[in-house]
Amino acid sequence: MSAPQIVRYGELIPCRTAFIDAHTPGSDQKENFTIIGGGVSEAADQHVHIQETPGFNIGAAGQPPKCRNSLHSHRTAEVFFVLKGRWRFFWGRHGTAGEVVLEEGDIFNIPTGIFRGFENIGTDYGMIMAILGGDDAGGGVIWAPQVIEEAEAHGLILAETGRLYDTKRGEALPEGVGPMPLLSEEELAGFPEPTTAEVVPHYVARYWDLMALADRKPARVIGADAVLRDKPGFEVDFLTRGSIPSDPYVSEAHEVLMAMRGHWRLMWEGHAQVLAPGDTALIPPGVERTLFPAMTGEASLYRVRSTADPAGPTWRG
Structure with missing residues (x-):
């Protein structure tokens, strides 16, 4: 692993x-x-x-x-x-x-x-x-x-x-x-x-709309059941201070975390790193991780996960 x-x-x-x-x-x-x-x-x-x-x-x-x-x-x-x-x-x-x-x-x-x-x-x-x-x-x-x-x-x-x-x-x-x-x-x-x-x-999708949607749970941004309904081979969620999982979790898919605002503490298997705006983290499947804001104030990030959908056309016009 x-x-x-x-x-x-x-x-x-x-x-x-x-x-x-x-x-x-x-x-x-x-x-x-x-x-x-x-x-x-x-x-x-x-x-x-x-x-x-x-x-x-x-x-x-x-x-x-x-x-x-x-x-x-x-x-x-x-x-x-x-x-x-x-x-x-x-x-x-x-x-x-x-x-x-x-x-x-x-x-x-x-x-x-x-x-x-x-x-x-x-x-x-x-x-x-x-x-x-x-x-x-x-x-x-x-x-x-x-x-x-x-x-x-x-x-x-x-x-x-x-x-x-x-x-x-x-x-x-x-x-x-x-x-x-x-x-x-x-x-x-x-x-x-x-x-x-x-x-x-x-x-x-607008940032402040997503901030409101992600007040209590992650906002589904791109996906089959998301704000922007699509199946491009990955799904995108938007997380804030109020919607981040409180317990350690494991993903069966590759996960990429892209910090937008604030600083985020990422912990896994006895290690810890802080993600700042613009930082990108690639987490392989099966790694138990904990993620939470490292400071007070506004905090947001985009989370991308791979899916089994083909990376195909999105235009539906």
């Missing part, structure tokens, strides 16, 4: 060349973090903090104000909650089909199969934490054609293998390997263009 593994927020190692838009003006200051599993990074030098995957991946994106992540799509679930800052999420072929602004603690289960992007619209460096479905996170990212074309104009070429090559560093596509083909108009027509009214009520 292995022990819990903890990745500290202050020890996260960023990659600034993780994706195809790393040189594109307006997107060239992004920092990508892969916390659990390899995520969907296209860079060979991306640091992975915990290689083991519990049926899903955990990552994060850090961006200064006015920096944006370009339009892309995923085949499996992509869930974000805002750890720091204020963020605008937008979607559609050109990013104009709909949008929503998320504040700290808000969570967005972005539907699969639609193009999406996001930008930090706050006044300071912001961080969003991500949960990606599947052990291999769906096999990569599908970029809108204009993103690939603009990236090539700034020296980055995405190979058909999914690997990124930087011509500014003297890199070139290997012999026999072609560039990633652009999606055809026929293929693009298969990507939904849902409106804000169609997406937000079913895919967004």
